[in-house]
Amino acid sequence: MDLDEQRYTEQTALLDYTHPTIAALIQKQGWIALPTPGSRIAAVYTFVRDAIPFGYGEHFGVPASQVLAQGMGNCLTKTTLLMALLRAVGVPCRLKAAMISKVIHRGLLGEVSFLFSPRHLHHAWVELYYQNQWIEVGGHIVDRSYLEKLQQKFANFIGSFYGYGIAVTHFRNPPISWEEGETEIQSKAIRESLHTFNDPDSFFSTYPEAERRTHCLAYKLILRPKLNRSIRKLRKS
Numbered sequence: 273m274d275l276d277e278q279r280y281t282e283q284t285a286l287l288d289y290t291h292p293t294i295a296a297l298i299q300k301q302g303w304i305a306l307p308t309p310g311s312r313i314a315a316v317y318t319f320v321r322d323a324i325p326f327g328y329g330e331h332f333g334v335p336a337s338q339v340l341a342q343g344m345g346n347c348l349t350k351t352t353l354l355m356a357l358l359r360a361v362g363v364p365c366r367l368k369a370a371m372i373s374k375v376i377h378r379g380l381l382g383e384v385s386f387l388f389s390p391r392h393l394h395h396a397w398v399e400l401y402y403q404n405q406w407i408e409v410g411g412h413i414v415d416r417s418y419l420e421k422l423q424q425k426f427a428n429f430i431g432s433f434y435g436y437g438i439a440v441t442h443f444r445n446p447p448i449s450w451e452e453g454e455t456e457i458q459s460k461a462i463r464e465s466l467h468t469f470n471d472p473d474s475f476f477s478t479y480p481e482a483e484r485r486t487h488c489l490a491y492k493l494i495l496r497p498k499l500n501r502s503i504r505k506l507r508k509s
Contacts, residue, residue: 280364289360291337312361320354321412333476333483351396364401369466378435380502388490394482411448411455
């Protein structure tokens with residue numbers, strides 16, 4: 273497959289991988305010196321998945337450097353950071369988007385606050401180019417430590433699980449590790465494809481409502497505080 277690598281590795285306003293904090297992180301971690309694309313993908317992917325805990329920031333349409341600074345993220349913001357880091361180490365990537373059911377918030381929101389949550393939410397994950405093919409990567413959204421706490425909470429549960437931030441077929445062993453194939457943690461709640469975008473900038477330009485949602489009082493005063501409070505409570509359990 274012919275690939276315009278420059279198109280999928282260039283910097284954008286949101287994929288600001290030459291920002292000093294991101295450049296310093298890449299140098300500190302030594303990612304560029306890793307010998308193969310696969311090893312660079314594994315290192316960057318694992319960092320974003322586990323070093324940036326699952327949580328909800330004030331805004332979604334923010335640069336990768338801001339996601340790194342706030343130290344937490346959801347599908348939209350962690351995807352921006354992962355894309356920026358992948359491009360910085362020479363891995364072509366683009367953004368996949370969809371609408372996802374609010375069932376992923378079940379358990380994190382109470383009965384009343386769940387009603388304030390939109391029926392469908394904007395969702396994003398990464399599609400990276402590796403070994404001459406595009407591979408969908410979405411298992412970076414929820415950190416492993418949070419997932420392990422959730423598995424402890426439902427210690428006897430097996431099979432499909434929908435809620436508490438995840439939507440998977442195999443609750444005890446979801447495909448979240450980079451093994452040179454697809455990863456996922458929320459994909460089973462996807463309801464409608466919004467297609468593929470070169471970068472998050474194009475996505476937010478096409479769907480500005482994805483960012484506008486964070487300006488609503490319901491998100492600011494009810495949904496975000498309750499989501500993050502429930503996530504913190506589970507982490508401490």
